[in-house]
Amino acid sequence: MLDERSIKVLWAVINSYINNPDPVGSRYVTRKYSLEFSPATIRNIMADLEELGFLSQPHTSAGRVPTDKGYRFYVENLMDENVCCHKGLIDSLTRRLEDLREDIYTLLDETTRTLSIHSHYLGIAVSPGPDGSTLRRIELIPYSDDRIAVILFTNEGIIKHKILKNNFSFSRNDLNKIARYLNREFSGYTIKEIRQRLLEEMAKDKELCDTLISQALSLCGDVMSCYGANVFISGLTEILELPEFSDIEKIKEISRTIEDKHAVIKLIDSLADAEGVQVVIGAENRVEEMKTLSIITSTYKEGDKPAGVVGIIGPTRMDYSSAISLVDVTARFLTEILDEGGHEWRKGR
Amino acid sequence: MLDERSIKVLWAVINSYINNPDPVGSRYVTRKYSLEFSPATIRNIMADLEELGFLSQPHTSAGRVPTDKGYRFYVENLMDENVCCHKGLIDSLTRRLEDLREDIYTLLDETTRTLSIHSHYLGIAVSPGPDGSTLRRIELIPYSDDRIAVILFTNEGIIKHKILKNNFSFSRNDLNKIARYLNREFSGYTIKEIRQRLLEEMAKDKELCDTLISQALSLCGDVMSCYGANVFISGLTEILELPEFSDIEKIKEISRTIEDKHAVIKLIDSLADAEGVQVVIGAENRVEEMKTLSIITSTYKEGDKPAGVVGIIGPTRMDYSSAISLVDVTARFLTEILDEGGHEWRKGR
DNA sequence: TATTAGCACTCTAAGCTAATGAGTGCTAAA
DNA sequence: TTTAGCACTCATTAGCTTAGAGTGCTAATA
Numbered sequence: 001m002l003d004e005r006s007i008k009v010l011w012a013v014i015n016s017y018i019n020n021p022d023p024v025g026s027r028y029v030t031r032k033y034s035l036e037f038s039p040a041t042i043r044n045i046m047a048d049l050e051e052l053g054f055l056s057q058p059h060t061s062a063g064r065v066p067t068d069k070g071y072r073f074y075v076e077n078l079m080d081e082n083v084c085c086h087k088g089l090i091d092s093l094t095r096r097l098e099d100l101r102e103d104i105y106t107l108l109d110e111t112t113r114t115l116s117i118h119s120h121y122l123g124i125a126v127s128p129g130p131d132g133s134t135l136r137r138i139e140l141i142p143y144s145d146d147r148i149a150v151i152l153f154t155n156e157g158i159i160k161h162k163i164l165k166n167n168f169s170f171s172r173n174d175l176n177k178i179a180r181y182l183n184r185e186f187s188g189y190t191i192k193e194i195r196q197r198l199l200e201e202m203a204k205d206k207e208l209c210d211t212l213i214s215q216a217l218s219l220c221g222d223v224m225s226c227y228g229a230n231v232f233i234s235g236l237t238e239i240l241e242l243p244e245f246s247d248i249e250k251i252k253e254i255s256r257t258i259e260d261k262h263a264v265i266k267l268i269d270s271l272a273d274a275e276g277v278q279v280v281i282g283a284e285n286r287v288e289e290m291k292t293l294s295i296i297t298s299t300y301k302e303g304d305k306p307a308g309v310v311g312i313i314g315p316t317r318m319d320y321s322s323a324i325s326l327v328d329v330t331a332r333f334l335t336e337i338l339d340e341g342g343h344e345w346r347k348g349r
Numbered sequence: 350m351l352d353e354r355s356i357k358v359l360w361a362v363i364n365s366y367i368n369n370p371d372p373v374g375s376r377y378v379t380r381k382y383s384l385e386f387s388p389a390t391i392r393n394i395m396a397d398l399e400e401l402g403f404l405s406q407p408h409t410s411a412g413r414v415p416t417d418k419g420y421r422f423y424v425e426n427l428m429d430e431n432v433c434c435h436k437g438l439i440d441s442l443t444r445r446l447e448d449l450r451e452d453i454y455t456l457l458d459e460t461t462r463t464l465s466i467h468s469h470y471l472g473i474a475v476s477p478g479p480d481g482s483t484l485r486r487i488e489l490i491p492y493s494d495d496r497i498a499v500i501l502f503t504n505e506g507i508i509k510h511k512i513l514k515n516n517f518s519f520s521r522n523d524l525n526k527i528a529r530y531l532n533r534e535f536s537g538y539t540i541k542e543i544r545q546r547l548l549e550e551m552a553k554d555k556e557l558c559d560t561l562i563s564q565a566l567s568l569c570g571d572v573m574s575c576y577g578a579n580v581f582i583s584g585l586t587e588i589l590e591l592p593e594f595s596d597i598e599k600i601k602e603i604s605r606t607i608e609d610k611h612a613v614i615k616l617i618d619s620l621a622d623a624e625g626v627q628v629v630i631g632a633e634n635r636v637e638e639m640k641t642l643s644i645i646t647s648t649y650k651e652g653d654k655p656a657g658v659v660g661i662i663g664p665t666r667m668d669y670s671s672a673i674s675l676v677d678v679t680a681r682f683l684t685e686i687l688d689e690g691g692h693e694w695r696k697g698r
Numbered sequence: 699t700a701t702t703a704g705c706a707c708t709c710t711a712a713g714c715t716a717a718t719g720a721g722t723g724c725t726a727a728a
Numbered sequence: 729t730t731t732a733g734c735a736c737t738c739a740t741t742a743g744c745t746t747a748g749a750g751t752g753c754t755a756a757t758a
Contacts, residue, residue: 023749023750025749026751027749028750037701038701040704043752044701047751057750058710061707061751062709062751063750063751103510141500141502149508151500159510159512163452236608237604237608248600251597255586259586375721376721377721386731388731392723406722409722410720
């Protein structure tokens with residue numbers, strides 16, 4: 001599709017633009033990348049690349065700037081894949097996350113911080129949602145006369161808790177009985193599966209009319225229903241340093257995006273199924289406010305089930321090769337941590 | 350100190366400036382506030398007020414702008430105190446926080462959101478720290494072969510949990526015994542008190558050499574040590590709409606402030622002891638990056654002990670009367686909620 | 699035929715000037 | 729004591745010019 005010369009020029013333009021957000025001129029390309037052609041020739045090639053949609057001109061007498069299509073081509077064909085010396089990242093991940101292995105929320109929060117510091121873009125992480133979390137155990141503890149605390153332990157070390165008001169007042173003994181029942185029935189399943197089974201069981205239960213069990217099921221349902229994915233984002237300070245965010249309107253957009261965590265979950269969820277690192281460039285994105293941003297994500301796993309997502313959000317003019325490998329490394333790191341935390345449990349299951 | 354005329358003028362200037370961040374001119378004051386003097390007279394008065402430090406001029410031929418001292422005088426003497434029609438706020442607090450009574454973290458998070466929406470400034474909340482939290486009960490639950498989950502229930506409905514690796518492997522029975530011991534010893538005390546007593550007990554324990562108990566104490570200490578206050582801030586989108594934040598540098602400052610939660614805790618802590626609503630205006634603040642911001646806080650209580658802090662951060666040009674009553678109402682509301690959640694427990698104590 | 703040198707042309711960014719106007723301080727009159 | 733009048737200051741804006749970077753086209757060159 002593109003001859004070697006065009007590719008060289010395209011690469012040069014994108015590479016230069018990633019390092020410095022000034023439109024790239026023909027003269028500059030020949031000089032800086034010491035190509036064996038004159039500026040005039042480069043101009044012709046650039047004109048061709050523009051016609052093909054890989055480059056564009058902000059105005060007639062300016063240099064060229066990559067388009068989304070240009071970046072896409074770059075990511076898929078031209079990128080330097082061997083940016084693997086993330087010693088620094090691994091070090092700081094290890095250092096920061098060491099003590100947090102068992103509390104995945106703090107862990108993810110710290111992860112986003114580490115990602116943003118190393119990438120200078122926004123770091124983002126989504127905790128396992130109902131599909132990704134496996135129930136390990138459920139505990140019921142009396143809290144006050146008419147309230148009980150329901151505590152869910154999951155495989156990822158998440159502990160979800162809720163204090164529920166209940167009409168019947170259970171003895172500690174009752175609670176133990178209920179808990180034992182629930183554990184027997186549900187532990188080892190994902191939250192999503194449990195929700196489904198709860199519906200079935202509760203339908204069945206209408207016939208059984210066992211108050212204790214039906215109470216148990218409804219308790220369980222209450223907690224499950226508020227079990228959602230959680231988003232962590234950090235690095236606002238980092239991206240404010242980028243020249244593309246010197247415009248107030250742009251900043252407002254970003255801030256709206258960040259504060260609306262609901263929208264972020266939705267966005268990320270659509271990328272969660274795919275294997276490996278996902279790259280969405282600029283207008284490929286569906287969300288209006290992110291059409292000038294790129295997002296790179298990868299899923300971390302718990303066992304072999306995808307659990308949650310980590311990633312980076314930055315301008316389309318992003319250092320893709322570095323960002324992609326950062327995300328990749330981080331996702332693998334998290335997967336490993338979850339593995340260590342959970343293996344003795346999976347063995348016993 | 351100030352005659353009635355000067356006060357009228359000062360009030361007019363501040364009132365006008367709060368509504369619209371343009372330097373206020375003498376002509377404008379006579380017109381808008383229909384004072385019985387000519388612009389020339391007003392000018393004289395303004396010159397006096399400037400000399401006294403209540404007003405200042407951005408440049409020679411501009412109108413006047415209130416100084417921090419001016420705002421301080423306004424807040425203490427001139428403010429309209431009867432801005433109590435916070436029906437909307439109470440409604441939305443009630444609606445949003447209804448389901449969250451027992452999870453104070455989510456509760457505070459939602460509170461900041463509500464505060465920011467109603468004030469159009471940053472909403473801020475700090476959860477009870479070790480001084481404010483009273484231990485209600487402690488539970489120990491086996492998590493895996495070599496780990497146990499320690500769960501703290503506090504009076505504010507906070508549940509703090511940590512999963513600890515321990516060298517000895519305790520039976521469920523052992524754990525129950527330990528838990529009973531810890532509850533007998535420590536429930537009803539604040540976290541801070543417990544930390545102190547732990548130190549004493551552990552010193553004593555050297556003589557006793559009771560492994561189970563000493564293990565219990567060390568477990569307890571581990572969890573206690575990570576018990577800190579938690580900050581919630583929201584409303585970035587709101588304050589970005591204000592004209593004072595049209596400058597990128599200002600935004601960077603704010604974003605640094607927001608992301609450094611540690612600094613915020615420190616700042617807020619210094620205000621936590623005082624009774625009622627606290628107002629810190631501009632450079633009265635110690636933190637360099639907040640010298641152009643004002644902060645309004647109030648403590649919410651649990652029983653009669655101060656628990657945590659809620660507040661608003663905005664520009665010095667802030668609608669103080671509305672902001673102050675917003676914060677006041679919100680703090681009372683939280684206190685009430687905590688009271689409802691906890692009273693049956695305190696009865697029994 | 700592919701490449702390149704040369705040149706006229708385009709467009710932005712930066713700097714300069716002048717005009718505008720809001721607001722002041724001072725003085726002298728009421 | 730208050731106020732009208734007036735000269736003065738200074739930020740803001742618009743208009744204009746210049747410099748410079750980069751282009752596209754054409755004609756010469758290898």
